[in-house]
Amino acid sequence: MAKKVLVIVSSPRKGGNSELLCDRFISGAEEAGHQVEKICLKGKKIAPCIACEACLNNGGVCVQKDDMGEILEKLIAADVIVLSTPVYYYSICAQLKIMIDRTLAGGSRLKSKEFYFIATAADGAHVMECTMNDMQGFVNCVPGSVVKGKVYGSAFHVGEIQGRPAMEEAYALGRNC
Ligand SMILES: Cc1cc2nc3c(=O)[nH]c(=O)nc-3n(C[C@H](O)[C@H](O)[C@H](O)COP(=O)(O)O)c2cc1C
Known part of the structure; x- marks a missing residue:
């Protein structure tokens, strides 16, 4: 069955290692017949959550009017x-954290997702566990959701991930998602 797949690229580097891994995931998912959309947070206007709690009392409407409104609807639909x-x-980047915090306005509408995590670091997989845990913490707050796969991409300079095994791991996860 064709699924709606939403890929969030949070790196501020265009063509960065994590984006290249996402592109391989996307190739696999598209070949499997899924409907895929990629959102790059770079260039999006998303202010940090100000913890005003308005969304908790008004049916989930954020007082901040920026690009997050549209992204949240896509997250809910995926x-x-x-x-x-x-x-x-050792953490997720600020751009991803800001997006995650702003999903508070989604309330109970954000639920029942299959998640995949892709992380890149200069060092090996051991430095990525904290970062994977950051993302796991978010998933724990999305009822009925599961993490189906993770890619650990070890590379430093932009594009260095090309040709490394993580690229094919990302493709395989997309193909089987
Ligand atoms: C501000 C900053 C902090 C970083 N911290 C770490 C780190 O703690 N451990 C590590 O192995 N690499 C670290 N790196 C390297 C990046 O994780 C690495 O270059 C990665 O490939 C970047 O992914 P991207 O190309 O998708 O942006 C850091 C890079 C920057 C710019």
């Missing part, structure tokens, strides 16, 4: 969500 991030000081 069957599969791919979260990708470069590792920055």
Whole structure:
């Protein structure tokens, strides 16, 4: 059955390693017949959550009017969500964290997703566990959701992930999602 797949690219680097891995995932998912959309947070206007709690009391309407409104609707509509991030000081990057925090306005409408995580770091897989845990924490807050797969991409300079095994791992996950 064709699924709606939403791929979130959070790296500020155009053509960065995590984006290249996402593109391989997308190739696999499209070949499998799924409907895929990729959103790059770079260039999007998304302000941080200000914890005003308005959305908790008004049926889920954020007081901040920026690009997150549209992204949130796409997250809610997706069957599969791919979260990708470069590792920055053992954590997800700020762009992804800001997007995640703003999903508070989605309330109970954000539920029952299949998630995939893609992380890239200069060092090996061991430095990516904290970052994977950051993303897992978000998934734990989305009822009925599961993490179906993770890609650990080890590469430093932009594009360095090309030709490495993680590229084919990402493709295979997309193909089987
Ligand atoms: C601000 C900053 C912090 C970083 N922190 C780490 C780190 O803690 N561990 C690590 O292995 N690599 C670290 N890196 C390297 C990136 O994770 C690495 O270059 C990665 O491939 C970037 O992914 P991208 O090309 O998708 O942006 C850091 C890079 C930057 C710019």
